[in-house]
Amino acid sequence: MKHIKKILKTEGIIKAHPNDTLSSVLSKLTSSHDAAFIFDDKNVFQGVINPYYTLIKSSSYDGSTKVEHALFHPPHVKEEDTIGRIVQLMNESKIHYLPVFNNKDIFLGITSARRILKYMQNMDLSKATIGSIAHTQKGLVITVLPLDPVSKAQKLFKDYKTSKIVMVDKNNKLKGIVSHYDLIPYLMAPANKPHRGDRGEKSKASFRETPVKNYAKTTVLTMSKNQMISDAIEKILTLEIGSIILIDTEDHPIGTVTTRDILDLLRPDKRKKKVIVSTKHLSKKYQVTFDGFVRYVTQHLQTSEVANEINLIFNEEKNGSLFEVRVHIIMEKGD
Numbered sequence: 224m225k226h227i228k229k230i231l232k233t234e235g236i237i238k239a240h241p242n243d244t245l246s247s248v249l250s251k252l253t254s255s256h257d258a259a260f261i262f263d264d265k266n267v268f269q270g271v272i273n274p275y276y277t278l279i280k281s282s283s284y285d286g287s288t289k290v291e292h293a294l295f296h297p298p299h300v301k302e303e304d305t306i307g308r309i310v311q312l313m314n315e316s317k318i319h320y321l322p323v324f325n326n327k328d329i330f331l332g333i334t335s336a337r338r339i340l341k342y343m344q345n346m347d348l349s350k351a352t353i354g355s356i357a358h359t360q361k362g363l364v365i366t367v368l369p370l371d372p373v374s375k376a377q378k379l380f381k382d383y384k385t386s387k388i389v390m391v392d393k394n395n396k397l398k399g400i401v402s403h404y405d406l407i408p409y410l411m412a413p414a415n416k417p418h419r420g421d422r423g424e425k426s427k428a429s430f431r432e433t434p435v436k437n438y439a440k441t442t443v444l445t446m447s448k449n450q451m452i453s454d455a456i457e458k459i460l461t462l463e464i465g466s467i468i469l470i471d472t473e474d475h476p477i478g479t480v481t482t483r484d485i486l487d488l489l490r491p492d493k494r495k496k497k498v499i500v501s502t503k504h505l506s507k508k509y510q511v512t513f514d515g516f517v518r519y520v521t522q523h524l525q526t527s528e529v530a531n532e533i534n535l536i537f538n539e540e541k542n543g544s545l546f547e548v549r550v551h552i553i554m555e556k557g558d
Contacts, residue, residue: 236260240290242290245288255404258320258321273297300334306339306489320335353449365383369398370435396473397445444458444464445468445469456485
């Protein structure tokens with residue numbers, strides 16, 4: 224892929240060994256979509272440790288668990304993969320850091336959601352408004368009240384398969400955000416040791432009944448639905464956050480825009496391009512055939528990764544004995 228060098232990271236990669244403990248590795252990560260890359264003594268890639276798969280999807284590990292027992296095997300990015308394909312792998316695996324390999328399966332480095340966001344900044348699609356994209360929790364914001372117990376938040380995380388929940392007051396005004404990642408230190412408490420009674424279980428039970436406000440972040444980045452996607456990207460990159468809360472004029476949350484939502488704009492199966500069709504001298508008897516042809520061609524052209532707009536020009540000549548079809552593709556900026 225011609226863009227791989229622009230989004231490839233070869234230094235500063237978080238690495239660990241299979242014999243390390245989960246607590247030591249997870250302490251190096253900064254979000255539920257982050258990942259540590261595990262290599263053995265021969266420097267052979269083994270897999271990753273990711274908070275989502277270690278804690279959210281599974282509850283069988285604690286901080287003392289060896290990394291080798293909790294490995295997740297992520298999809299491998301090939302150097303010829305398109306950006307749309309890479310985004311698809313990231314969003315479907317829920318990991319925003321993936322390993323990159325060449326055709327000989329040699330580890331080249333990693334790529335990340337943040338690097339792709341930076342790449343997107345100069346694309347025309349970033350000029351659209353945030354409200355125009357299909358964003359997370361659109362129209363149905365998952366919320367908790369400040370005094371709700373942690374156990375309620377945990378249930379919502381599981382039921383809605385989300386990593387963040389919005390905290391509001393009794394008037395539905397934004398008060399903060401509760402992240403599953405922020406609960407990791409408490410969820411990773413070592414299992415009970417022999418001859419210690421049920422002390423550990425009582426401690427965990429007490430934690431589950433603690434008000435969520437004790438673990439919520441009250442400084443939250445907010446934007447209106449009329450602001451541009453490029454503004455959201457800039458804030459996500461600058462402030463090193465993963466999501467933005469959309470609010471109305473009265474500070475009521477109306478949606479959450481995540482890194483995933485923005486990345487989805489690059490997926491061929493999510494993003495359809497504008498196709499402008501024009502005809503010259505088209506006879507009515509060929510209209511049905513022409514319409515079917517246009518639908519067929521449009522379905523393929525709309526998923527072009529590098530195109531921003533497509534002009535399809537159809538010209539009938541010599542009373543239907545000759546047809547000319549021309550396709551003009553306007554490329555994305557930066558491609």
